[in-house]
Amino acid sequence: MSENKFISKEPLWYVLHTFSGYEAVAKQNLEQVIENGNLQDRIFEIVIPTEDVIEDSKGKRKLVTRKSMPCYILVKMIYGDDIWHTVTHTRGITGFVGPKGRPLPLTEDEIRKMHLEKVEVDFSLAVGDTIEIISGALFGTIGTVIKVDDINQKCRANVNMFDRETPVELKYAEIKKC
Numbered sequence: 508m509s510e511n512k513f514i515s516k517e518p519l520w521y522v523l524h525t526f527s528g529y530e531a532v533a534k535q536n537l538e539q540v541i542e543n544g545n546l547q548d549r550i551f552e553i554v555i556p557t558e559d560v561i562e563d564s565k566g567k568r569k570l571v572t573r574k575s576m577p578c579y580i581l582v583k584m585i586y587g588d589d590i591w592h593t594v595t596h597t598r599g600i601t602g603f604v605g606p607k608g609r610p611l612p613l614t615e616d617e618i619r620k621m622h623l624e625k626v627e628v629d630f631s632l633a634v635g636d637t638i639e640i641i642s643g644a645l646f647g648t649i650g651t652v653i654k655v656d657d658i659n660q661k662c663r664a665n666v667n668m669f670d671r672e673t674p675v676e677l678k679y680a681e682i683k684k685c
Contacts, residue, residue, distance in 0.1 A: 546590070635651065638652060
């Protein structure tokens with residue numbers, strides 16, 4: 508394959524391996540490389556995968572955000588050999604995930620499951636509507652909408668958590684109307 512040859516004309520999502528505990532540092536270093544190298548037209552987004560989980564702490568349960576894929580970050584970019592070299596030589600990044608260190612783009616199904624792309628949900632939602640959470644830590648929980656944000660496709664809903672009504676913020680892609 509010749510130098511600077513593009514594998515794809517469209518940006519795709521790839522997985523990068525990082526040193527343990529250095530996900531944020533690797534992301535910050537890559538953002539600096541993008542800025543210094545003027546690569547905003549090739550590397551578009553960098554994500555540290557996280558998930559919300561319910562954790563017991565001193566007898567109290569609370570919702571916390573933690574890394575869902577430690578040692579990995581996700582990057583949306585237009586891949587080429589020149590980018591491979593630039594990214595793999597960024598401090599904190601050990602390489603791409605794929606055969607022989609060459610990147611393998613995520614599938615549409617993987618992208619959807621990780622909520623990497625904004626999914627436009629086409630349904631009307633109003634205060635007082637009953638919803639069911641269809642993904643995440645609160646999967647299967649029923650709630651009542653208390654605030655609607657159609658522009659950002661989010662809502663705030665009261666859900667019964669630990670025998671108490673608790674407000675949570677949810678993306679439209681994480682819910683369905685009952």
